[in-house]
Amino acid sequence: MASVEQIDGTGPSGEDGVRRRDFINIAAVSFAGVGAVAVVLPLVDQMNPSADVLALASTEVDLSAIQPGQAIKTTFRSQPLFVRQLTPKEIAEADKVDPSTLRDPQTLEERTVDGKKQWLVTMGVCTHLGCVPLGAGEGENRGEFGGYFCPCHGSSYDTAARIRKGPAPKNLEVPKYSFTSDTAILVG
Amino acid sequence: MSFPWAEQYTPKHPVMQWVDEKLPLPRLVYNAVGAGYPVPRNLNYFWNFGVLAGLALVIQIVTGVVMAMHYGANDLVAFGTVEQTMRDVNAGWLMRYAHANGASFFFIVVYLHIFRGLYFGSYKAPREMVWLLGLVIFLLMMATAFMGYVLPWGQMSYWGAKVITGLFGAIPVVGEPIQTWLLGGFAPGNASLNRFFSLHFLLPFVIAGVIILHIWALHIPGSSNPTGVEVKGPQDTVPFHPYYTAKDGFGAGVFLIAFSILLFFAPNFLGHPDNYIEANPLSTPAHIVPEWYFWPFYAILRAFTVDFFFIPAKLLGVLAMFASILLLFFLPWLDTSPVRSGRYRPTFRKFWWILLGDVAVLGYCGGAPAAEPFVMISQIAAAYYFAHFLIILPLIARFEKPLPLPGSITESVLAKYGKTDGEAAAVPAE
Numbered sequence: 001m002a003s004v005e006q007i008d009g010t011g012p013s014g015e016d017g018v019r020r021r022d023f024i025n026i027a028a029v030s031f032a033g034v035g036a037v038a039v040v041l042p043l044v045d046q047m048n049p050s051a052d053v054l055a056l057a058s059t060e061v062d063l064s065a066i067q068p069g070q071a072i073k074t075t076f077r078s079q080p081l082f083v084r085q086l087t088p089k090e091i092a093e094a095d096k097v098d099p100s101t102l103r104d105p106q107t108l109e110e111r112t113v114d115g116k117k118q119w120l121v122t123m124g125v126c127t128h129l130g131c132v133p134l135g136a137g138e139g140e141n142r143g144e145f146g147g148y149f150c151p152c153h154g155s156s157y158d159t160a161a162r163i164r165k166g167p168a169p170k171n172l173e174v175p176k177y178s179f180t181s182d183t184a185i186l187v188g
Numbered sequence: 189m190s191f192p193w194a195e196q197y198t199p200k201h202p203v204m205q206w207v208d209e210k211l212p213l214p215r216l217v218y219n220a221v222g223a224g225y226p227v228p229r230n231l232n233y234f235w236n237f238g239v240l241a242g243l244a245l246v247i248q249i250v251t252g253v254v255m256a257m258h259y260g261a262n263d264l265v266a267f268g269t270v271e272q273t274m275r276d277v278n279a280g281w282l283m284r285y286a287h288a289n290g291a292s293f294f295f296i297v298v299y300l301h302i303f304r305g306l307y308f309g310s311y312k313a314p315r316e317m318v319w320l321l322g323l324v325i326f327l328l329m330m331a332t333a334f335m336g337y338v339l340p341w342g343q344m345s346y347w348g349a350k351v352i353t354g355l356f357g358a359i360p361v362v363g364e365p366i367q368t369w370l371l372g373g374f375a376p377g378n379a380s381l382n383r384f385f386s387l388h389f390l391l392p393f394v395i396a397g398v399i400i401l402h403i404w405a406l407h408i409p410g411s412s413n414p415t416g417v418e419v420k421g422p423q424d425t426v427p428f429h430p431y432y433t434a435k436d437g438f439g440a441g442v443f444l445i446a447f448s449i450l451l452f453f454a455p456n457f458l459g460h461p462d463n464y465i466e467a468n469p470l471s472t473p474a475h476i477v478p479e480w481y482f483w484p485f486y487a488i489l490r491a492f493t494v495d496f497f498f499i500p501a502k503l504l505g506v507l508a509m510f511a512s513i514l515l516l517f518f519l520p521w522l523d524t525s526p527v528r529s530g531r532y533r534p535t536f537r538k539f540w541w542i543l544l545g546d547v548a549v550l551g552y553c554g555g556a557p558a559a560e561p562f563v564m565i566s567q568i569a570a571a572y573y574f575a576h577f578l579i580i581l582p583l584i585a586r587f588e589k590p591l592p593l594p595g596s597i598t599e600s601v602l603a604k605y606g607k608t609d610g611e612a613a614a615v616p617a618e
Contacts, residue, residue: 044369047369047370047372047383048368048369048372049368049372049373049374049379050372050379053372053373053374053377053379073470075469075470077374078373078374078375078377078469079374079375079469080469080470124470128354128502129350129351129354129355129357129358129502130350130351130353130354130357130375131347131350131351131472131476132469132470132471132472133472134472150472151472151473151474151475151476152347152351152472152476152558153490153558154558154559154563166493167490167492167493167501167502167505168502169500169501169502169503
């Protein structure tokens with residue numbers, strides 16, 4: 001090969017100074033590179049959620065049995081969902097806080113449906129590292145702000161499920177949902 | 189690569205001569221871990237832990253391949269097949285307990301191996317590449333151990349997977365897509381379990397490959413030694429076989445006794461009872477902790493509780509945890525003292541002990557609940573950890589006055605043991 005290179009090194013070049021061999025070299029390597037990328041894409045993409053996982057079921061939740069002050073734990077997209085009926089005292093506690101003092105400023109109104117302020121629907125997934133916070137079950141530790149408490153790293157959420165203390169950066173996520181009747185919601 | 193006085197491989201049997209011509213594998217082994225590899229004559233027992241780590245890897249691969257024969261990597265059956273292995277498979281309990289405790293012993297010997305390197309300056313030139321490859325092995329071990337812990341699909345498995353993949357979710361913008369990509373779903377599920385099983389089977393063999401590179405890089409300058417003084421001549425070395433094969437054999441015996449004590453008398457001592465409860469996505473265990481060997485890093489992760497310069501606390505914790513390991517890759521260039529061994533570095537030696545204590549404190553806090561005073565203690569200990577490598581080590585290197593070094597390995601050995609003819613090659617530490 002070396003001898004060929006020497007001959008070609010000073011050999012014929014095109015009008016713009018590009019040797020035929022250089023062109024073939026770049027074209028061949030580029031094409032092989034495109035081929036490699038084309039193979040890597042499906043190899044990487046197969047790790048993403050498959051169609052059956054992505055088949056997003058929406059979940060209907062019956063609220064009729066939930067008394068004020070009670071909460072239920074159900075699932076939405078294979079993750080826990082909390083549905084709580086707030087007591088007037090809990091609503092007052094949430095309203096009393098100035099949102100601008102919060103880490104993730106939101107009012108209770110912004111986190112609930114118009115006119116249904118007592119129904120707090122949130123994901124039961126701590127925004128820190130994804131644990132299920134305590135507080136939905138009867139007698140569980142609700143933390144010092146009376147909402148939810150994550151046992152993993154000590155994040156405390158208030159009665160509007162807003163982050164108040166601990167490492168979590170965001171309020172508990174409110175999924176998209178709508179009331180189908182006075183006592184039922186459709187999540188998703 | 190070896191010293192010029194290394195013993196030469198000369199096969200006498202015609203079959204071995206024939207093999208040597210066609211594929212000189214016996215020659216390679218002879219020169220790597222046989223009489224053909226000259227080693228400093230003064231290695232102490234802290235030099236056993238590399239071989240012991242190799243032994244631990246062999247135990248893990250053998251028991252792991254057996255476990256895979258009885259395991260079902262599907263979220264519906266995984267927990268049951270592990271229990272079946274424990275109860276119904278002949279000697280299945282032994283294989284699983286050996287595998288679970290083997291992982292702990294692998295980390296014990298690797299941590300001792302790392303702290304040996306830190307004390308005796310084994311990371312310094314010309315052995316930087318040995319240190320860097322060792323860290324790569326350490327990272328691969330952590331990934332392998334994490335994925336292995338998910339496979340029994342117990343509560344700790346599930347929530348460990350959720351929390352650790354949640355770390356990637358802390359990265360801005362791309363974090364959540366990465367987490368979903370890693371898990372193959374929005375939460376750990378069958379897809380996650382299957383890919384973790386596949387990778388948990390693959391990575392130990394990748395580790396074995398990097399170990400070969402680690403040893404290759406080591407054998408270019410040759411092994412370091414407790415004095416940190418380089419080999420000067422044939423009188424400073426003994427052949428690896430039989431001297432260190434025998435010494436490592438003794439170490440392996442002690443290792444296996446300690447391993448057997450835990451394996452047969454307290455096999456669940458290092459485990460968590462919660463992992464004997466099947467994974468339940470709706471209920472988080474009251475106290476999620478990783479396996480003990482991750483505790484120091486877990487403490488650093490949890491040490492960040494408030495936002496800082498607009499960076500969320502969650503991201504800071506994740507960055508600090510990864511940085512605590514990545515920092516070690518820069519160690520050979522942070523400690524600029526030309527003296528290797530802590531034996532001749534009085535100030536360095538004190539801070540080495542403080543670092544050891546600091547990591548122990550971090551480990552304790554990482555296993556403790558996320559409450560005061562542990563959060564504050566981990567904050568102080570985490571800050572000290574970074575200060576040790578970034579501030580203290582470079583300063584010591586600049587201001588410390590080292591003790592006089594011995595003229596050679598042989599001189600230090602004879603000074604300690606008088607003028608024998610050097611049979612006392614094996615000097616216990618300190």
